[in-house]
Amino acid sequence: MSRVTMGFPKLRVRWLWRSLASRLALLTIVFLAVPVLIYDQFQRADVTTQTLLLQSAQRQGDLIARALEPDLSRANRAALPHLGSVLGRFADENTRLKLLVRPRTMSGSEAFFYVGAAPSVPTDDLNAERRQLLEQGVLDRLGASCAGNAPLALRLPRSSGGMEILTSVTPVNTEFGCWALVTSHTAGGYLESSLGRPYWSTPVVQAAALIYVGMAALVMAVLLGVWRNLHRFRDLARDIVSGGIGGDGGQGAFAARNTVPELSGVAEDFDRLVDTLRESARSLRRAAEDNAHAFKTPIAVIRQSVEPLRRSLSGGDHRSQRALTMIEKSVDKLDGLVSFSRRMDEAAADLIAPPRRRVDLSDLVERMAGGYTSLLAERQLHMRSRIESGVVVRASEDILETVIENLVENAVSFSPQEGTVSVRLTSNGGWAELVVEDEGPGVDPANLPRIFERYFSQREPGRGMPEDESVQNQAEATHFGIGLWIVRRNIEAFGGKVRAENRPTGGFRMTVALPQA
Secondary structure: OHHHHHHHHHHHHHHHHHOHHHHHHHHHHHHHHHHHHHHHHHHHHHHHHHHHHHHHHHHHHHHHHHHHHHHHHHOOHHHHHHHHHHHOOOOOOOEEEEEEEEEOOOOOHHHOEEEEEEOOOOHHHHHHHHHHHHHOOHHHHHOOOOOOOEEEEEEEEOOOOOEEEEEEEEEEEOOOEEEEEEEEEOOHHHHOOOOOOOHHHOHHHHHHHHHHHHHHHHHHHHHHHHHHHHHHHHHHHHHHHHHOOOOOOOOOOHHHHOOOHHHHHHHHHHHHHHHHHHHHHHHHHHHHHHHHHHHHHHHHHHHHHHHHHHHHOOOOOHHHHHHHHHHHHHHHHHHHHHHHHHHHHHHHHHHHOOOOEEEEHHHHHHHHHHOOHHHHHHOOOEEEEEEOOOOEEEEOHHHHHHHHHHHHHHHHHHOOOOOEEEEEEEEEOOEEEEEEEEOOOOOOHHHHHHOOOOOOOOOOOOOOOOOOOOHHHHHHHOOOOOHHHHHHHHHHHOOOEEEEEEOOOOOEEEEEEEEEO
């Protein structure tokens, strides 16, 4: 018991791993988790890169400021217009310099104004840059001491087009006032980095995200395509089962519903399998009918030929009369065997291709229960029925008639005189439950698991139809142990269940459950 209990979780885990839905869910989790982890690692690396870039820009600004310090120390109001040419010695196509000054006679961050730029910058751009420095509090942080190199990462658009990154503001304190050297860059290495903007907005990250999303979408599209195709196959299989494989095949074909070229061979094999099953079912039914007709004809001839012989031998020797009696009994048994063989073949065909359509089970049970009036009267039995209306199932009416007939006749054959056969049909949680009970001797508990086996029969000698019944009834009186086997196999073919049990108060109970339509 413990081995089964311990093995069940392993089997369930193995089943979940093999499930396409589980793998699709796991792949979705991976596709969501991987970019988060990679983005976090790359962002950390980018922070380190930004730090190095800003330190490099800060040192560059500091070196340029130290080189400018002698010129700035000698500067006065008359020299201010010429400082732009001085800055030009240190600027290049990627590095831009702007110089602000706050004379000693003035105070506050608002007192800073531009006195030079290399290369030259439009006044509107300078004003926009000054506003950014004021809003960021950079000029305020210089303070009265005019000290402290301030690393920056401000992206500013230019009226001429493009972007410019302010990387540092280096102060130089002289007798004239506080100078602020603003260093900015337009180099590709700076602009392509994430300085001054979120890491996710960089072109590299956006390009990688697009490629990743495209790859994930392609993989998910492939899996979803297979998933949807398998669902189409499942729906078609259910349609075929609902309509019956033995039908006309109008439910469609697997190949017609397939949308994945690689599954074309599988779809065609499924179609061939369904066609083979349909043809097998039709062949079995035709063979059953043809064989029964072929055997019944000579049996009828033998039976008709025996009757004149019996009349001609009336009053003759007992050996001849006995021989004729044995012939008649053998013919009756042979007739029963032919009927049995036909029922077996038809049952096999029904198992291969059970036709399904909506059947009003309430109406069918009520009609069949009423048809046993004469038989019950002959056997001195009573019937009690309770049939709930509106119970509908998907099955074959002919097969259900055979099932009900076998259940009721089984109960009748075991019921004692003045006994009661009970037939009850109810709806229970989406299932239609048909219960047939009798007041007979029941079944030996040791044989309960075997009563649905083929060829198994547990009957007392002499129990069955009376000896003086018609030939047809005599044939039916021959029990070959297939009635309950047919019941179980047909009910299970329709997705139902059948259960047998002895009643606590005596007698036997058969319960058939079918899913409601």
